Amino acid sequence: MEFNKIEDILEKYFQGETTIAEEKELKEYFSSPNVAQHLEQYKPMFGYFSQVKEQKSTQEIPLQTKKRNVAWLSIAASAVVLLGIGSYFYVSEKNTPPVVAQSELGTYDNPEEALAATQKALALLSSNVNVGIESVQYIKEYEESKNKIFKQ
Template structure:
């Protein structure tokens, strides 16, 4: 085999331009005993490929069972459901004691309480209307500046 041809094939190999047949030719050359001394450093590279090709993985991989994870998940879900039911019962028993709020037997007291509630509502509506005046003033100022 021509040594100059091997050197050119080696250059093509490192540039990534070789075909599979040319790579097989390089592997065949570097597996032979008569390799040029200055190319001896590449012998281990091509020897590795043939050696790695022959290796097989024979170890067994133990599979983890997911049954234990499902047990913990079901326990956690049960705890969440029980807490939810407990909170629902607790909140409903507390609010059932306060269901008579807002009912009056005396019509005069009911009328006065209604007037208080409507006065409070009126005050809050008036505050809201004052805010609308500020928005209208802003809109007028914006229209003066940007002229639509």
């Protein structure tokens, strides 16, 4: 009969030898209304296992994203402040040299010399302009890929 098989599984169960499928079978058997009388004693055990599995956590889990945002915000704010201070000193430093340099602005009597000096100055200027453009392009590239990822 059915319960011979159940008895076998039960024996294996207490030896720790059963598989999940066999344990499920036991649970099913003991939750059914027709449990053999001599096996009745195991009913609460398996009934308990099934009942406990129904318990659920009802509490919401607070995920602290706000805290993180505050941290990032303060980092960003301090970066802006540093940038402000930095640029202030940078500008003021830039403003001072001309006062000194004003008297040193050389003039050339020889036109060729003047031309060479002008070309040199312009070459310096243009190379620096290119440096600026490169970094602007870099930002543009970044902006593009950002837009690809966050399609807005």
